[in-house]
Amino acid sequence: QSQLVQSGGGLVQSGEHLRLSCATSEYSLDYWSIAWFRQAPGKGREGVAYSSTYEGTSYYADSVKGRFTVSRDNGKNTAYLQMNNLKPEDTAVYYCAIRPPKYGANWNSGITYNYWGQGTQVTVSS
Numbered sequence: 001q002s003q004l005v006q007s008g009g010g011l012v013q014s015g016e017h018l019r020l021s022c023a024t025s026e027y028s029l030d031y032w033s034i035a036w037f038r039q040a041p042g043k044g045r046e047g048v049a050y051s052s053t054y055e056g057t058s059y060y061a062d063s064v065k066g067r068f069t070v071s072r073d074n075g076k077n078t079a080y081l082q083m084n085n086l087k088p089e090d091t092a093v094y095y096c097a098i099r100p101p102k103y104g105a106n107w108n109s110g111i112t113y114n115y116w117g118q119g120t121q122v123t124v125s126s
């Protein structure tokens with residue numbers, strides 16, 4: 001059973017927005033760093049965004065900078081990925097993942113993450 005529960009996603013048109021959620025009842029997002037990855041059909045997994053309150057860092061893939069934002073509600077232990085101005089190339093299955101603070105570790109290296117959400121489909125039509 002996934003320890004990270006994702007929600008959100010769906011089918012939207014180009015230029016529209018969506019918000020993905022990633023909730024955990026076991027891990028404090030004040031401490032654990034969170035990242036969002038995506039995998040499009042026939043492509044490898046791609047790091048999209050990263051945020052760590054503990055480290056005081058956040059990173060975004062160039063392809064989503066200015067359009068996607070990671071936020072969190074620590075009281076609800078839930079993180080969000082707000083996706084604005086969506087494009088057809090954003091179509092993918094999106095995953096959240098968490099890891100303890102790892103200063104200097106490559107944020108978009110999936111193997112450094114301990115727990116993963118179940119994934120949610122985002123489809124953007126042109």
